Amino acid sequence: MIFIKTEEEIEAVRRASDLVSQTLGEVAKWIRPGITTRQLDTVAREFILDNGGRPACLGYHGFPGTLCIEVNETVVHGFPSDYILKEGDIVGTDCVVELNGFNGDSCYTFAVGEIDPKVMDLLVCTKESLFKGIAAARAGKRIGDIGNAVQTFCEHHGYSVVREMCGHGIGKSMHEDPEVHNYGRRGIGPLLKPGMCICIEPMINLGSKNIVFEKDGWQTRTKDRKPSAHFEHTILITDDKPEILTTFDYIQQALGERSF
Numbered sequence: 001m002i003f004i005k006t007e008e009e010i011e012a013v014r015r016a017s018d019l020v021s022q023t024l025g026e027v028a029k030w031i032r033p034g035i036t037t038r039q040l041d042t043v044a045r046e047f048i049l050d051n052g053g054r055p056a057c058l059g060y061h062g063f064p065g066t067l068c069i070e071v072n073e074t075v076v077h078g079f080p081s082d083y084i085l086k087e088g089d090i091v092g093t094d095c096v097v098e099l100n101g102f103n104g105d106s107c108y109t110f111a112v113g114e115i116d117p118k119v120m121d122l123l124v125c126t127k128e129s130l131f132k133g134i135a136a137a138r139a140g141k142r143i144g145d146i147g148n149a150v151q152t153f154c155e156h157h158g159y160s161v162v163r164e165m166c167g168h169g170i171g172k173s174m175h176e177d178p179e180v181h182n183y184g185r186r187g188i189g190p191l192l193k194p195g196m197c198i199c200i201e202p203m204i205n206l207g208s209k210n211i212v213f214e215k216d217g218w219q220t221r222t223k224d225r226k227p228s229a230h231f232e233h234t235i236l237i238t239d240d241k242p243e244i245l246t247t248f249d250y251i252q253q254a255l256g257e258r259s260f
């Protein structure tokens with residue numbers, strides 16, 4: 001069932017979304033060669049708790065982190081660990097914050113030091129594809145219009161779209177209906193209506209679209225072990241263009257001159 005949110009509920013998602021955005025802004029300050037992904041996770045957890053939120057991923061169906069950590073070929077749902085980030089890595093940090101009973105969800109993929117220009121292009125394209133998807137998310141259009149916008153853009157650039165994972169509705173639960181695929185045909189799927197809150201989260205591979213699940217049932221990586229990128233915003237469908245409830249502004253402030 002797809003919920004249409006009241007003004008109060010929307011405001012609550014907006015606040016949770018702002019807190020998760022600020023959290024990723026804190027994490028951004030610590031991305032560098034030599035730091036472990038567990039240290040990043042601790043930064044995020046302490047910041048969320050200090051600000052009255054709840055790290056919603058932690059313990060979610062047993063998930064062991066505040067952040068999902070996505071290093072290089074890890075697609076989604078990687079565990080924080082003792083892995084030490086090194087120059088040339090990319091690392092996605094995906095986070096959900098619950099605040100006053102509502103959730104906000106966002107993800108950003110960072111470059112650790114200098115990275116291969118080919119991988120940099122993947123980051124640029126994946127981030128841009130998120131905004132293509134958002135632009136398609138207008139009342140009266142359908143979920144398939146979003147996926148089609150993401151897929152068309154990424155495939156035009158020679159990248160591939162992960163099929164097994166998708167975005168989702170969000171509100172009292174971090175995962176609500178509808179599923180928001182990053183591929184598909186225009187004009188199909190659930191109708192978009194004002195008051196719907198959804199998360200768009202393209203997961204885009206440099207090589208083939210195929211992924212492998214680890215035995216733990218969570219962690220996923222590309223089959224060809226080439227890098228994968230992931231960006232996510234929580235948005236509100238309105239009568240006009242969508243309102244982006246999360247923001248990368250805090251991350252951008254932390255990154256300064258850099259983009260990733």
Ligand code: MF3
Pocket residue numbers: 056057058060063068077094095096105106107168201232
């Ligand atoms: N943005 C991720 C998702 O929607 C957040 C997952 S949190 C986890 O799948 F707890 F499920 F890992």
Ligand code: CO
Pocket residue numbers: 105167168199201232
């Ligand atoms: Co999500």
